[in-house]
Amino acid sequence: MSFLDKLFGKKNSADSAKERLQLVLIHDRTDLTPAELESLRDDLIATVSRHVEIDVTAMQFGMEHDGRTQRLVADIPIKSAARRRASSSRKPKAR
């Protein structure tokens, strides 16, 4: 790693290797491609949205690992009931 590389913020190759491996191993271990993971995320949003109103922009979704166990972690903020009522009172009731 040369001085110039550091100056221009180029990452060490060991860091790139580790980050790339982290992603590759998730997919190898779970047999899920990034595209499949994306569609799982969309399905999850659709399912949860049928029951509660969620804040998709603030949602967190991804794989974490605990030792050799992969964990699918989703953190989905739910819009508060007050705000929901406020916005729905302007529209005709669904039921």
Added chain:
Amino acid sequence: MTAQVITVTSGKGGVGKTTAVANLAVALASNGSRVVCIDGDIGLRNLDVILGLENRIVYDIVDVIEGRCRLKQAMIKDKRLPNLHLIPAAQTRDKNAVSASDMTRLTKDLRAECDFILIDSPAGIERGFKNAIAPADRVLVVTNPEVSAVRDADRVIGILEAEDKGPGALIINRLNPSLVRRQEMLSADDVLDLLAIELIGIVPEDEGVLIGSNRGAPVALDPKSKAGEAFRNIARRLKGEEVPFLDLESGSSLWERIQKLAGRR
């Protein structure tokens, strides 16, 4: 006492399985254990040359399995270490000449005769690998601090877990301390973080390994070699001893020591 069967495997080829088996074998035998090595790489026999025993082969593992000789006849005794024996792989046969139950039967007959049975697995995750892990009480997974070797090691560890062989213990081989310090090579901690299994040894890149293989004398026989020391430490850990890991990654060249003194690192 019955022997422990230890299989050395890796997924990726060329990472140092045969080197590890040869070195662990001489290190264990030097400490008085009775060791039998089995070359499980049918068709690509190599453990014999690395151990320097290639000129004495008469029978091989397939001869034993197919009943052309007795087990004892296929066991080549090492002249340096009389309690070290090798059962060579067959060179002119393919891996289908051996099955997993053949390996289990063979090791069963050997268990009463020695303390350690070390099996050198072929690369890959096919039949030869399956044969090699079938009789294992313990599996050592060799990897290099490099993306493809780590990825393949992870695959192998996954298969070991699925086959109830436990996750295995990891040997990180060919670590280059100065590359690690420049952050141009994965460190042992990085590799452990990724693979999340027990570590049993870190072996540095060492030209002595090549020189030793030229001579048929594994580096673990050389008291001055760093890689040799790392392999001797793994052998002690296999015997249940607690041995601290060598500090390979901290600065050791004169320039690095000066920088350290000057507080630059």
